[in-house]
Amino acid sequence: MSVRGIRGAITVEANEKEQILSATLELLKGIVAENQIVPEDISCVFVTVTGDIDDTFPAVAIRQMDGWELVPLMCSLEVPVKGSLARCIRLMILVNTDKSQADIKHVYLRGAQVLRPDLAKA
Template identity: 65%
Template sequence: MSVRGIRGAITVDANDAKEIANATLEMISSVVAQNELVAADICSVMITVTNDLDETFPAQSIRQLAGWEYVPLMCALEVPVKGSLKRCIRVLLHVNTDKTQAEIQHVYLAGAKVLRPDLVNIK
């Protein structure tokens, strides 16, 4: 078994706590489903948001998921590069898995599909 990184990203339309929470849960749920994960296999999750999203911590919504009470979560501010994607939530999950790097499914949803178009439709 190896530790692998799985990336995910999603954008929201507004700096709204409910929208941020819902988008975060949509992205995490998609990463978990597409990679057939269980919370016990997740070592940690790093979450970043762009500086235009400050209404809530995305980790708060993840913490409410069944089985995630012991998963270490950390929120941080994304580097504010000029011209970068706005209103974006990104995650990096570190997971214990028997899957190879090529078998990992990274998830880019909504406007975040532009970040890695090479990975959006790979299955």
């Protein structure tokens, strides 16, 4: 078994609590479904947001999911690069798995598909 990183990102239309929480859940559920992972196999989740998202912590949504209460979560600000994608939430999930690096499915939703068009589903 190896530790693998699973990436994902999603954008929100506005810096509003409900949008942030809803988008975070949508992204996490997408990553879980695509990779068939369970909370017990998660080492930790890193959550970053762009500086224009500050109405709530995205981790609040994750913490409310059944089975995710004990998963270590950490929120941070994304590096503020000029011209970078706005209102973006990113996840890096470190998971214990037998899957190869090539078998990991990264998830990019909404406006965040521009970050990795090679990995985003149409």
